[in-house]
Amino acid sequence: MKIISSPEEMQKQARLLIQSGEDISFVPTMGYLHAGHVSLMKIAREYADTVVVSIFVNPSQFGPNEDLAAYPRDFERDEKLCREAGVDFLFYPNSENMYLDDHSLWLSEEALSTVLCGASRHGHFRGVCTIVAKLLNIVQPDFMVLGEKDAQQLRVLRRMVRDLNFHVEIIAAPTVREADGVAMSSRNKYLTPAERKEAVCLFQSLEKAKALFAGGERGAEKIKAAVRTVIKATSGKVDYIEIVDDETLQPVQTLEKPALLALAVKFSGARLIDNTVLR
């Protein structure tokens, strides 16, 4: 596995691979890797001979009061996991070489980014779109594997790739969960032991919603109320519980087409998100 920090060097290596006829699969991450990330790497391998993983805690997607400085990092462990997963290139740039002092160009998606996490994390998706556009220009992959866990990010990036004609196919990977159902996340580390136990409420509330939907319930308010009841029995504070059209991310009242049920819950240690598509 080659570890590359320089964007120019990574781009040069990518050009050489493309010229020699190799396909590239790409998995962008912020590190502190877990089995969810590793599952993305395995999927990436199914699509191409060369797998590139990036680790970069992107400052521009964190708000001023968010957890940028505290975001967990452990490069040695990450490097080992990538080697074990058979990754070919680990791209590990730093803020200085990704954002020059006079960096002045930003990418904003203006519809899907305004709701859900975008409503409470201003500028978040502008940071995500900008960094992923940069990474795509550097790594030049044929495939990019993204997790369904970050449902809105997946949809925003699909829109970016479509609207700006990026030459990449996005592959969506299912959410990997702990044994009790909690979605794996680098941020779970910051939950207190009691909160970690309570964190299963997100998964349980989604299961409850799925059961209601399977039983014929189509009223969004009723389903959201049931979700809220499950969360309210814990110390978690609801940031949002929304049922939105799976394509437009606009709120729906009656579930007739596939709808995304997404929620964000704040615990003292971390803000957690989870989702499911009701179809």
Ligand code: AMP
């Ligand atoms: P992150 O490092 O949290 O920015 O995530 C990097 C990629 O891994 C994103 O595409 C995430 O959606 C994906 N991911 C994070 N957690 C999981 C999980 N539990 N299961 C599957 N994919 C995940």
